[in-house]
Amino acid sequence: xxxxxxxxGSFYGLxxxxxxxxxxxxxxxxxxxxxCIFAGxxxxxxxxxxxxxxxxxxxxxxxxxxxxxxALPLAIMPSVPLEVLFVAGFLCSLVQFCLYPLAVAFSNDHxxxxxxxxxxxxxxxxxxxxxxxxxxxxxxVMKTFGNQMLYAFFSLCALILVWRIRPKAVTNLHQVDxxxxxxxxxxxxxxxxxxxxxxDPRVDEQDVQDQMQTxxxxxxxxxxxxxxxxxxxxxxxxxxxxxxxxxxxxxxxP
Numbered sequence: 001x002x003x004x005x006x007x008x009g010s011f012y013g014l015x016x017x018x019x020x021x022x023x024x025x026x027x028x029x030x031x032x033x034x035x036c037i038f039a040g041x042x043x044x045x046x047x048x049x050x051x052x053x054x055x056x057x058x059x060x061x062x063x064x065x066x067x068x069x070x071a072l073p074l075a076i077m078p079s080v081p082l083e084v085l086f087v088a089g090f091l092c093s094l095v096q097f098c099l100y101p102l103a104v105a106f107s108n109d110h111x112x113x114x115x116x117x118x119x120x121x122x123x124x125x126x127x128x129x130x131x132x133x134x135x136x137x138x139x140x141v142m143k144t145f146g147n148q149m150l151y152a153f154f155s156l157c158a159l160i161l162v163w164r165i166r167p168k169a170v171t172n173l174h175q176v177d178x179x180x181x182x183x184x185x186x187x188x189x190x191x192x193x194x195x196x197x198x199x200d201p202r203v204d205e206q207d208v209q210d211q212m213q214t215x216x217x218x219x220x221x222x223x224x225x226x227x228x229x230x231x232x233x234x235x236x237x238x239x240x241x242x243x244x245x246x247x248x249x250x251x252x253x254p
Contacts, residue, residue: 001107001123003161004099005130006137007067007154011036011096013135014142014150015089021147022080032089039090040097047098056106060099061165067095068158075152092154099161100127 015036019029050059070091074080080088104123111119141149 001100001103001126002130003064003157003164004103005127005132006134007096007157008100008134009131010134010138010150010153011093012131014138018142018147018150019085022085024082024085028082032086035086036089036093039093043094043098044101047101051102051105056102056109057165060102060106061162063095063098063102064158064161064165067092067099068155068162070095071151071155071158074150075148075155078146078148080148092151096154096158 016029016033019032024032070088073084074088074092077084107119107123108116138150138153141153145152
């Protein structure tokens, strides 16, 4: 998770600077960043399919190795043609945005369900630390050796991940019984249907149906009667006294 934060944080912080120093205009820098982020969006669905069917530690190692190889052209060439820059940047982003979700899924495979909220907090803190120190380190490297060292930094971090997640280091000693946890699409509102609990893989669907059949339907509470307001009594008409207006000529007697 720390490595994913270092790589992704450095990308968001310094990739626009790298593209600008490659001679791209402001509009082209925006297109380059949009192309790279779109690659990260595009890979999420097939990544989920792969994550549910193959070993996640092996996938992290494989994607990190692919990132190390894909970043080499941009790390070696000080000046890159526009077409090569977009294609290589797209491929690098395609694999670098796989590291964070795979790390989250792999971590949840090794913790009990009642501790996953605490695990999420730790993962976010670790990712944030990596995203904070990554641009600092990559910025120093770019200033010292040139702007192309940004992708050399990505390649180096990816190789460290390949070394850290080697098969001997991943023992699966604390892996939970129901691992790997599969992704389940959930609705955005938990009150949409009483069968929403059946989407949870930890809940037996038959138990949910039995509970729905045996649970008595609660009648809706009747609204409280509103007391009738007392009818207002009509006020007697007020007739003005002519003597009260001695100066009113229209009421003067002949």
